[in-house]
Structure formats: structure tokens, C-alpha cells
Amino acid sequence: DWNMPDYIAEAVAKIKAQVGNEEVILGLSGGVDSSVAAALIHRAIGDQLTCVFVDNGLLRLNEGAQVMETFAKNLHMKVIHVDASGEFMKHLAGVSDPEQKRKIIGREFVEVFQRESAKLKQAKWLAQGTIYPDVIESASAKTKKAHTIKSHHNVGGLPESMHLKLLEPLRELFKDEVRELGVALGLPADMVYRHPFPGPGLGVRILGEVKREYAELLRRADAIFIEELRNTRDADGKSWYDKTSQAFTVFLPVKSVGVMGDGRTYEWVVSLRAVQTQDFMTAHWAHLPYDLLGKVSNRIINEVRGINRVVYDISGKPPATIEWE
Ligand code: XMP
Numbered sequence: 001d002w003n004m005p006d007y008i009a010e011a012v013a014k015i016k017a018q019v020g021n022e023e024v025i026l027g028l029s030g031g032v033d034s035s036v037a038a039a040l041i042h043r044a045i046g047d048q049l050t051c052v053f054v055d056n057g058l059l060r061l062n063e064g065a066q067v068m069e070t071f072a073k074n075l076h077m078k079v080i081h082v083d084a085s086g087e088f089m090k091h092l093a094g095v096s097d098p099e100q101k102r103k104i105i106g107r108e109f110v111e112v113f114q115r116e117s118a119k120l121k122q123a124k125w126l127a128q129g130t131i132y133p134d135v136i137e138s139a140s141a142k143t144k145k146a147h148t149i150k151s152h153h154n155v156g157g158l159p160e161s162m163h164l165k166l167l168e169p170l171r172e173l174f175k176d177e178v179r180e181l182g183v184a185l186g187l188p189a190d191m192v193y194r195h196p197f198p199g200p201g202l203g204v205r206i207l208g209e210v211k212r213e214y215a216e217l218l219r220r221a222d223a224i225f226i227e228e229l230r231n232t233r234d235a236d237g238k239s240w241y242d243k244t245s246q247a248f249t250v251f252l253p254v255k256s257v258g259v260m261g262d263g264r265t266y267e268w269v270v271s272l273r274a275v276q277t278q279d280f281m282t283a284h285w286a287h288l289p290y291d292l293l294g295k296v297s298n299r300i301i302n303e304v305r306g307i308n309r310v311v312y313d314i315s316g317k318p319p320a321t322i323e324w325e
Contacts, residue, residue, distance in 0.1 A: 002177075004184045008043065015044035015169055019125060024167055025117045026127035027109075028053045028079065029199075030067045032192055033129030033170060036182040040169050041127055042077050043185060050078045050123070052116045054109060057085025057215060058201035061223040070188060084112045089212050096208040098325035105200040114162060126164035131173055195246045196280075204325040206251045213306075214251050214268075221270050221300045221307055222249035228296045229274070232289075240274075244286045247274035249300075250313070250324045258301075258308035267308035272296065275322055283317040 024041060028034050028051040041049050051071060055064045064081060072079045091104050117123060170178055182192040198204055205222075206214045225248070229241040241247065250271045258265040272293070277283035297310040313320075 004180065007181070008040070008184060011040060011169055012044040015041055015167070018167065019045055019048065022048065022124040023120065023122040024049045024125040024127050025120055025123045025164070026051050026129075027113050028067060028071065030059065030063055030191075031129070031197060032175075032182065032194065033131055033178060035071075035129070035187055035191060036178050036185065037127055037129035037168075037170050038071065038077065039075065039182065039185040039187055041167065042075065047078055049127070050080065050120055052080045052082065052113055054112050054116075055081065055083045055085055056088045056105065056109065056201065056203075057212065058088065058105070058203045058210070059219075060197070060202075061219040066191075070191065075186065080116060082112060082116055084108070085212070087112065089210070092203065092210040094209065098204060101203050101210065101325070102200050105203050109199075117162065117164075124165060125167045126162060127167040127169070129170055130168040131170045131175060131178055133174065135171055193242075195241075195244070195248075198323060202251075204323050205248060206253070207324055208253050214253065217268060217304055217306050218249060218251040218270065220304045221251075221310075224299045224303060225249050225272055225296050228292060228299070232292060240286070240288060240292065243276070244274045245277045245280070245283070246322060247272075247286070249273070256309045260308070265308045267306055269309045269311065270300065270307055271311045271313050271324070273313045273322070273324070275317070277317075277322075280322065281317075283322055285314045285316060288312075 024045065026034065026038050026041065026049060028038055030053070038049070038051050053064070053067050053071075064083075068079060068081055071077045072081075088105065088108050091108055092101060095101055095104060117126075170181075173181065179192045183189055202215050202218055203210055206218060226241065229244065229247055230239050232240045234243070250273055252269040252271060254269050255266050256269055258267065272288075274286035274288055275283040276286050293312055300307055300310050313324075
């Protein structure tokens with residue numbers, strides 16, 4: 001039980017005392033944790049904080065523009081927007097193994113982030129949105145040496161070679177507290193309550209080799225799916241977006257035959273995925289209404305030239321995983 005204004009005042013005082021007049025850098029991913037950490041630190045030290053936002057070419061539609069609008073324009077924060085998509089695509093060319101792709105995306109991120117932060121010569125601190133469950137998880141991973149099915153990595157874990165002191169103001173908070181804090185700090189509720197998005201982004205939602213063309217089609221198809229989920233309302237005023245834990249579109253590098261007007265098409269397939277879960281360790285596929293699925297399918301096929309077939313994933317976890325890779 002906590003009082004938000006008091007909590008913020010206390011956290012702000014603590015950050016000020018820790019950092020003094022030194023400069024801080026933070027890797028902004030657009031996700032909840034790094035966003036809330038950024039907003040809190042900015043409340044404490046203003047322009048002593050510089051955020052670095054790396055566009056890896058694997059983000060959702062308009063995500064870069066939204067991050068800049070929220071943080072730079074509305075919250076007046078210093079944000080460096082790095083378009084590294086060309087670099088990421090180059091390193092991913094010809095690679096189709098999922099774990100290999102994760103490694104490349106993680107490694108590239110560290111490289112780009114380090115290069116950008118090296119330009120900020122004054123920086124003494126590296127801020128991260130580590131939250132309490134991350135602290136627990138990494139402690140238990142060390143003792144249990146857990147068997148990894150997928151090597152999850154987030155923006156965190158930047159190498160010690162950066163010689164920066166770590167600033168982690170969310171270390172004691174649970175996810176729901178982080179969200180509450182984010183709203184209290186003025187972040188848009190839509191951002192704070194967004195479904196989780198994996199660190200490797202669309203890199204693990206494009207099966208096999210990642211290509212810019214696939215990413216562009218997938219982004220547009222996925223934006224339609226999410227928009228339609230958000231546009232529904234049940235009797236309690238909840239949307240299907242609220243009622244699912246994670247929903248997204250997967251690009252299948254498979255072509256199938258279709259008809260359009262009086263012509264034959266031979267185009268790509270996407271799969272919709274929507275799950276309900278408490279802990280993401282097990283999950284059920286969401287029983288989305290048929291008319292909603294139909295509307296999404298029609299819109300994707302009509303509006304995204306290059307996709308002529310939409311399927312719905314009805315696999316539970318286990319035995320399937322939530323992501324396809
Ligand atoms: P799976 O697919 O293993 O996913 O059932 C469980 C949850 O983890 C997310 N996920 C990732 N998150 N880096 C991340 O930061 C990753 O490499 C990664 N792989 C999966 C997935 O989106 C789901 O929420």
C-alpha cells in the first residue's frame with residue numbers, strides 16, 4: 001500500500017542525491033520499464049538525462065515517431081533517435097536460425113548503443129528500467145542455471161566495459177506499480193498498458209530470414225489487427241485488446257494462391273496470434289469472435305498488397321510457445 005505523490009517525491013530525492021550534477025544516459029526501447037524509468041529520472045534531474053532510442057528496423061508501425069512525440073515533444077526530454085535499421089538488416093541477411101537472430105539483434109543493439117553513448121563524453125551513469133521481478137529472475141538464474149528454451153534478452157545487461165555507474169530506480173517495484181507510476185508521471189495510459197513486446201521485436205515474428213520488405217508488410221498487417229482489437233467493447237467497456245495478454249501478427253515466408261478481381265494472386269501469408277495468460281509460462285489462445293477475425297482478415301488482405309491469406313493460431317502453450325520463434 002503506497003501513496004503515489006509521496007513515492008515520487010522520495011524516489012526523486014533519492015535519484016538527485018545519487019547522481020548529483022553528473023550526466024546520465026538511458027536506452028529507451030519504447031517498452032514500459034525503460035519509459036517509466038526515463039520519466040522518473042527526468043523528473044529528478046531534467047536535462048542531465050539523455051535517452052538513446054535505437055530503431056533496429058524491427059519495431060511496430062510508427063513506433064519511433066510515437067517515442068519521439070511522447071518523450072521529446074510532450075515531456076521535453078533529450079532523446080537521440082538512431083536509425084540503425086540498415087545495419088541490423090545487413091547483419092541479419094542470410095540468417096534464419098531463431099537463436100542466431102536473437103544473438104545478432106542483441107549484439108548489434110549493444111554495439112549501436114555503446115557507439116552513441118561514447119559520444120556523450122560527460123555521462124557517468126547508465127540508467128536501466130530493471131524491475132523487481134528481473135532482480136529475482138537473474139538471481140535465481142545464477143543459482144539454478146536454468147535450461148533456456150529461448151534466450152530472452154532485453155535492453156538491459158550492457159557490458160561493464162562501459163565504465164558507468166548503474167542507476168536502477170525501479171528495482172523495488174512490481175510491474176503493476178511501475179504502470180501506476182508511469183501514469184502518475186504523465187505517460188500515456190496506452191503506452192503504459194501496452195502488451196509486452198519482445199526485445200528482438202519483429203525479428204522473431206518474421207519466420208526465418210528477416211527482410212525489410214517482410215518487416216514492412218508485417219508492421220502494416222499487425223497495426224490493423226491491434227487497431228481492430230482496441231476498437232471492440234464488451235458490456236464492461238473492455239476491449240479485446242484489454243482482455244488478451246498479448247496479441248500480434250506473424251509473417252510466414254510462404255506464398256499461396258488467391259484471386260483478386262479477375263486475376264490470380266500468389267502472395268504471402270500471415271498468422272494472427274492472441275493469448276491469455278497470467279505468467280506467460282503457460283497460455284491459452286484467445287477465443288476471439290469470428291466476426292472480429294473476419295473483419296481483421298478482410299482488412300489485411302484488402303489494405304496490405306502482398307498478403308492474400310490470413311490464418312489464426314489456435315495453439316496453446318505448452319506445447320507451442322507464444323512467439324513462433
Ligand atoms: P514464449 O514465446 O517463450 O514467450 O512463450 C514468452 C514471453 O516472452 C516474450 N519473449 C521475449 N522477450 N526477448 C524478450 O525480451 C526475447 O527474445 C523473447 N522471446 C519471447 C514473448 O513475447 C512472451 O511475452
